[in-house]
Amino acid sequence: MTDGQPTQETIQAHLTALQGLDQKHHMHPFTDPNTLKQAPPFLIDSAEGCYVSGQGIRLLDMMAGLACVNIGYGNPEMAETAAIAYKTLSYYHSFAAVSNPAVAALCGKIASLAPANFNSVFLSNSGSEANETAIKVAHMYWQLKGKKSKRVIIARDNSYHGSSIVTAALTGNKAMQEPFGIEVGQDIRHAMMPCWFRLGGDMALDEFGIKAAQSIEEQILEAGPDNVAAFIGEPIQNALGAVIPPETYWPEVQRICKKYDVLLILDEVVTGFGRAGAWFMAEEYNIKPDIITLAKGLSSAYVPIAATIVSDEIASFLEANAGVIQHGFTTSAHPVTCAIALKNIEILEREKLVERVRDHIGPYFKQRLKILESHPLVGEVRSIGLMAGIELVKDKANREQYPLEGMVCNHVSQSALMKGLIVRPAGNALILCPPFIVSEQEIDLTVQALNECLSDTYQALQQMG
Ligand SMILES: Cc1ncc(COP(=O)(O)O)c(C=O)c1O
Structure with missing residues (x-):
């Protein structure tokens, strides 16, 4: 210590001790423990705006955490709101006929922003729980209708719906199912994802949109329509980077579900609360769902909170027939998380951040990222609002991909990290989902850095032959 301040050695020793504790005791999600044995975890200890910092390094987070810190990190109003909320009512549950002002206000706010026929909100703590709740509501609905055979849920390849048992089964990724012996193909089935770039071949976009939607119909017919409860899908799939469906896709999905x-x-x-430039993509795409699930952007991940909103038709049917919804969590509708989510929505509205994504920074992001399409390693750049996917290819002409074992995308994202930039590798695509407050200059820096990283990777690949 000098003048009461810790020395560099003390700081380093403290950091090393914490890394040791993490290595020894923290079971990381989605992480190979051997990687952690080889290198200690990178400790991020502070964040502000679009930047996260740790170990003396500051990184521009073009992923907003996991596509969730929409208003940016370290907003002082959020901290003040949390302090007041904790002092006022640190907890009470909402089981039975109890509620509190923050919960009531948040449910009212969500209903006022959601599509007009969505007025019933069930609160939970994560996207997985919100989707799990949606599936339970669907099952309950058909049980009460006397159509008890309607149990099958159809999801899509390469979707992401969460990591509980049911939502991992819905997620179109075998790596999340096989280690747990989760079986799919019967009660949970997968249709094609609407990604023209990977699956469209020589088809026109519109034609492919219909084909992708009809793969849902094929699954319904295979399972038997009397056995199918619901289809679940993200308006734009984020797991492979902004898979924006052709215009023909959602109307056809809607027709099939109705039929x-x-x-x-x-x-x-991911898309709720403005990421794609609209508060809800249901309205933007003119989709008429029965249930909508929300999480990340609801609180900008300042606290864990999620919501399942149910159409008036379903809500009134359940109300008339069900009595009790036998479902809920200790911290569902927590007064503090609700107060923080309300403040987050207030900031989004007051700062006009959704409009900023739609009218200004989203189009700028699109225009600048598009430049990367001329790079020999890039097959396609997709973006809408502030969600983007950059597809890396071996051969631009026939859209051939690199074998996944080559980890080409990881090479690019690692070299981006060396340049102080966080982007996310997902198979052969890079994902970018920056905070809504990202500046034009930060976007320019990102494009320049990515261009260099792509060239480094391309050169390395050429040398390897
Ligand atoms: C589209 C989508 N749904 C659901 C989830 C699950 O959310 P959570 O990780 O909060 O359980 C995610 C998480 O990334 C997601 O992207």
Whole structure:
């Protein structure tokens, strides 16, 4: 210590001790423990605006955490709101006929922003819980209708719906199912994802949109329409980077769900609250779902909170027939998380951040990222609002991909990290979902850095032959 301040050695020793504790005791999600044995975890200890910092390094976070810190990090109003909320009512549950002002106000606010026929809100703590709740609501609905065979849920390849048992099964990724012996193919089935770039071949976009939607119909027919409860899909799939469906896709999905009496669950965990430039993509795409799920952007991940909102038709049917919804969590509708979510929405509205994404920074992001399409390693740049996917290819002409074992995308994202930039590798795509407050200059820096990283990777690949 000098003048009461810790020395560099003390700080380093403290950091090393914490890394040791983390290595020894922290079971990380989605992380190979061997990687952690080889290198200690990177400790991020502060964040502000679009930047996260740790170990003396500051990084521009073009992923907003996990596509969730929409208003940016370290907003002082959020901290003040949290302090007041904790002092006022640190907890009470909402089981039975109890509520509190923050919960009531938040549910009212969500209903006022959601599509007009969505007025019933069930609160939980994560996107997984919101989707799990949606599936339970769908099952309950059909049980009460006397159509007890309607149990099958159809999701899509490469979707992401969460990591509980049911939502991991819905998620179109075998790596999240096989280690746990989760079986899919019967009660949970997967249709094609509407990604023209990967699956469209020589088809026109519109034609492919219909084909992708009809793969849902094929699953319904295979399972038997009397056995199918619901289809669940994200309006724009984020797991492979902004998979924006062709215009023909959602109208056809809607037609199919209606034809076979299959509920439509729209997973707006990523897109809800403005990421794609609209408060809800349901309205933007003119989708008429039965249930909508929300999480990340609801509180900008300042606290864990999620919501399942239910159409008036379903809500009034359940009310008339069900009595009790036998479902809920100790911290569902927590007064502090609700107060913080309300403040987050107030900031989004007051600062006109959704309009900023739609009218200004989203179009700028799109225009600048598009430049990367001329790079020999880039097959396609997709973006809408502040969600983007950059597809890396071996051969631009026929859209051939690199084998996943080559980890080409990881090479690019690692070299971006060396330049102080966080982007997310997902198979052969890079994902970018920056905070809504990202500046033009930060976007320019990102494009320049990514261009250099792509060239480094390309050169390395050329040398390897
Ligand atoms: C579209 C979508 N749905 C659901 C989830 C699950 O949310 P959570 O991780 O909060 O459980 C995610 C998480 O990334 C997501 O992207």
